[in-house]
Amino acid sequence: MAAYVLRRILLALPALFGLVVLSFVLVRIVPGDPAATLAGDAATPQQVEEIRARYGLDRPLAEQLLVHLRQVMTGDFGRSVFSDRPVAEEIGQRLPATLELTFCALAMATVFGVGLGLAAALDHNGPVDHLVRLLSVAGLAVASFWLAILLQLLFAMDLDLLPLRGRIDVELGPPAERTGFFLVDALLEGRRDRFVDALRHLVLPAVTLALPGLATIARFTRSGVLETLQKDFVLYARAAGYGRFRLAAIYVLRNAVTATVTQVGLLFGALISGAVAVEAIFDWPGIGTYAVRAILSADYKALLAVTLVVGVVYAVVNVLVDVAQGLIDPRVADTSE
Amino acid sequence: MAEPAPPTLEVSGLAVEIATDNGLARILDDVALAVAPGEIAGVVGESGCGKSTLVRAVLGILPRGARVPRGAVLFQGADILGDGAAAARGRIGFIPQDPYLSLNPVFRAGDQILEIMRRHAPGRRADHVRRLVDLLRAVQIPEPEAALARYPHQFSGGQRQRLLIAAALSCDPALVVADEPTTALDVTTQREILALLARLARERGLAMLFVTHDFGVVAGLCDSVTVLYAGRVAEAGPVRAVLDEPRHPYARLLLACHPDRATDLAGIPGTVPPATRQPAGCRFHPRCPIAVADCAAAVPPPVAIGGGRRVACPRHDMALPVAELA
Ligand SMILES: Nc1ncnc2c1ncn2[C@@H]1O[C@H](COP(=O)(O)OP(=O)(O)OP(=O)(O)O)[C@@H](O)[C@H]1O
Ligand SMILES: [Mg+2]
Numbered sequence: 001m002a003a004y005v006l007r008r009i010l011l012a013l014p015a016l017f018g019l020v021v022l023s024f025v026l027v028r029i030v031p032g033d034p035a036a037t038l039a040g041d042a043a044t045p046q047q048v049e050e051i052r053a054r055y056g057l058d059r060p061l062a063e064q065l066l067v068h069l070r071q072v073m074t075g076d077f078g079r080s081v082f083s084d085r086p087v088a089e090e091i092g093q094r095l096p097a098t099l100e101l102t103f104c105a106l107a108m109a110t111v112f113g114v115g116l117g118l119a120a121a122l123d124h125n126g127p128v129d130h131l132v133r134l135l136s137v138a139g140l141a142v143a144s145f146w147l148a149i150l151l152q153l154l155f156a157m158d159l160d161l162l163p164l165r166g167r168i169d170v171e172l173g174p175p176a177e178r179t180g181f182f183l184v185d186a187l188l189e190g191r192r193d194r195f196v197d198a199l200r201h202l203v204l205p206a207v208t209l210a211l212p213g214l215a216t217i218a219r220f221t222r223s224g225v226l227e228t229l230q231k232d233f234v235l236y237a238r239a240a241g242y243g244r245f246r247l248a249a250i251y252v253l254r255n256a257v258t259a260t261v262t263q264v265g266l267l268f269g270a271l272i273s274g275a276v277a278v279e280a281i282f283d284w285p286g287i288g289t290y291a292v293r294a295i296l297s298a299d300y301k302a303l304l305a306v307t308l309v310v311g312v313v314y315a316v317v318n319v320l321v322d323v324a325q326g327l328i329d330p331r332v333a334d335t336s337e
Numbered sequence: 338m339a340e341p342a343p344p345t346l347e348v349s350g351l352a353v354e355i356a357t358d359n360g361l362a363r364i365l366d367d368v369a370l371a372v373a374p375g376e377i378a379g380v381v382g383e384s385g386c387g388k389s390t391l392v393r394a395v396l397g398i399l400p401r402g403a404r405v406p407r408g409a410v411l412f413q414g415a416d417i418l419g420d421g422a423a424a425a426r427g428r429i430g431f432i433p434q435d436p437y438l439s440l441n442p443v444f445r446a447g448d449q450i451l452e453i454m455r456r457h458a459p460g461r462r463a464d465h466v467r468r469l470v471d472l473l474r475a476v477q478i479p480e481p482e483a484a485l486a487r488y489p490h491q492f493s494g495g496q497r498q499r500l501l502i503a504a505a506l507s508c509d510p511a512l513v514v515a516d517e518p519t520t521a522l523d524v525t526t527q528r529e530i531l532a533l534l535a536r537l538a539r540e541r542g543l544a545m546l547f548v549t550h551d552f553g554v555v556a557g558l559c560d561s562v563t564v565l566y567a568g569r570v571a572e573a574g575p576v577r578a579v580l581d582e583p584r585h586p587y588a589r590l591l592l593a594c595h596p597d598r599a600t601d602l603a604g605i606p607g608t609v610p611p612a613t614r615q616p617a618g619c620r621f622h623p624r625c626p627i628a629v630a631d632c633a634a635a636v637p638p639p640v641a642i643g644g645g646r647r648v649a650c651p652r653h654d655m656a657l658p659v660a661e662l663a
Contacts, residue, residue, distance in 0.1 A: 011459055016576065017640070095648045146398075185618060197545065231438065231441075232433065232434075232438035232439050233437055233438060233439050233440055233441045233442075235398060236433045236439040236440075236501075237441070237449075238398045239393075239396045239398050239425070239433070240429040240431060240453045240456075241427055241453060241456045241457060241508070242452065242453070242456065242502060246452070251444070254443050254444070255441065255442070255443055260441075316494075328443060329442065329443045330442075330490075331443075331488070331490050334488075334490065334491075
């Protein structure tokens with residue numbers, strides 16, 4: 001198992017390297033002159049040239065790439081042109097917000113998706129099945145910005161049950177920073193009020209973000225369970241006297257979720273890109289809003305850093321998914337030896 | 338003289354219907370058989386004749402859409418059709434056809450058998466483990482303690498079938514039902530498994546219902562045999578008598594086609610019709626060399642012909658044309 005995990009990690013490294021190179025090339029071949037942007041509208045051509053020289057933008061692209069790679073290796077992402085602060089620092093502040101949001105959404109999508117998928121499969125072609133199908137079609141079809149606004153109108157404006165936007169009540173203030181995850185930090189400092197408030201702020205954006213993934217997971221789980229129910233070993237287990245609940249919830253589900261787990265890894269990418277829109281609507285101070293700002297202000301250092309960080313998170317999640325798969329199905333780790 | 342012991346399993350007049358897209362299919366019709374304590378009863382028939390359906394009816398795991406319009410399945414005298422009989426079924430061990438597909442690949446083999454034991458007899462896990470290790474030794478799994486922690490794919494096919502035999506024995510059964518338990522195995526392994534089953538049945542005085550399509554296996558293992566054709570009993574009786582002198586035209590053709598009795602049942606012209614389009618009367622008559630008009634008119638019931646034998650053919654005394662037997 002350890003060798004298997006190590007190999008999954010090593011396999012992720014070339015992908016990340018490719019990501020760094022590709023994103024760099026993409027950012028540099030899109031129209032627009034970073035030196036001109038950096039210098040600002042009022043700059044003279046001479047000033048632009050100076051800046052070009054200072055940032056090494058006059059060097060050949062390959063050389064710039066090498067410089068960029070070396071900086072990335074040492075964790076130096078440069079300064080943001082927008083705020084003139086180190087990009088690494090800004091991202092470090094915002095990343096936990098996004099991770100907290102996406103992990104909660106992912107957890108919600110997984111727990112409810114698997115539960116609904118299982119319930120649907122066990123009631124194959126029955127009312128529960130139809131209801132879940134309706135829900136998952138809706139979950140995939142509904143645009144998240146529309147859903148977000150709908151939820152805001154209903155739960156924040158009309159019913160006044162949940163906060164409209166933000167991450168925590170301004171008067172309450174954020175918990176003392178230890179991990180950057182408000183839920184965790186609030187627990188660590190023993191502040192129940194902050195925990196509850198952070199949780200209440202999380203609900204609407206997390207639900208919005210989770211819904212498409214929930215729909216996908218429900219569908220995969222449903223078909224996985226239905227497929228597994230056809231297997232000989234299920235018939236055998238029934239003949240051997242396994243109880244109905246144990247059979248469905250443990251015996252069948254574990255086989256059925258192997259396909260679902262792969263989906264979870266892929267879904268995480270969709271969640272991160274979904275977070276860009278959701279963060280903007282709910283005014284969530286995460287990396288999504290940061291990325292939007294970076295794009296709009298042609299802040300290419302920030303943009304490259306965000307791309308890489310997201311790539312790393314994605315890679316880590318997928319290594320975890322591979323590990324989970326190896327734990328769920330012992331053949332996975334065995335056969336890839 | 339002592340009373341003969343009541344049969345461990347007694348199936349009588351059993352019919353099973355399954356709703357299919359082409360209408361209601363009567364998969365089994367008027368099937369009767371009995372297994373005495375300590376007896377190994379064989380059930381033979383071509384693919385699709387309803388052997389597995391019979392097994393599933395006995396085990397109470399008929400597929401969705403199946404119903405039993407008639408008949409009874411008595412286990413130790415108690416009717417076990419219907420849901421109320423789960424407890425009685427707890428004392429029926431089951432050995433499935435395909436050891437490669439019958440164990441869940443993502444759980445340890447030992448845990449799967451322990452779960453079965455736990456369902457049948459609540460008790461301390463340590464006690465179950467001890468009993469299971471003994472059982473694994475009895476079915477000749479090497480290093481039984483270590484085997485408990487392994488996953489199904491880490492065993493060979495023959496070993497997996499041994500595991501499943503151990504699982505079948507783990508509930509301390511009065512009856513073991515085996516559905517072609519050696520079909521998925523190579524010939525050598527097949528022979529080993531059959532020898533093991535014969536020995537276990539003898540040692541433990543098990544009653545066994547043994548389903549196969551292989552007359553050779555029946556000859557070597559069983560005390561009695563029931564020949565099914567298209568969901569009905571064609572002929573039944575003590576194994577020596579039936580194999581040495583079959584009376585139903587179907588059984589005679591089968592055994593004539595295969596004098597070594599060791600191969601499958603594919604040598605008769607024509608095929609078994611699908612269950613939704615069975616001919617009226619005797620279901621075998623379209624393929625039968627001695628059929629007459631009457632055969633299509635009424636279903637011939639199995640009749641006793643002495644020596645504990647039953648034959649579902651009124652013309653069982655007729656000679657078959659020589660050409661058919663060549
Ligand atoms: N779930 C089902 N739905 C519809 N028809 C079925 C179903 N299960 C079995 N049948 C039909 O019932 C008949 C008997 O099937 P069964 O599996 O009992 O045969 P078998 O004698 O065990 O064959 P084999 O030797 O191939 O295992 C076949 O014609 C099959 O098509
Ligand atoms: Mg079968």
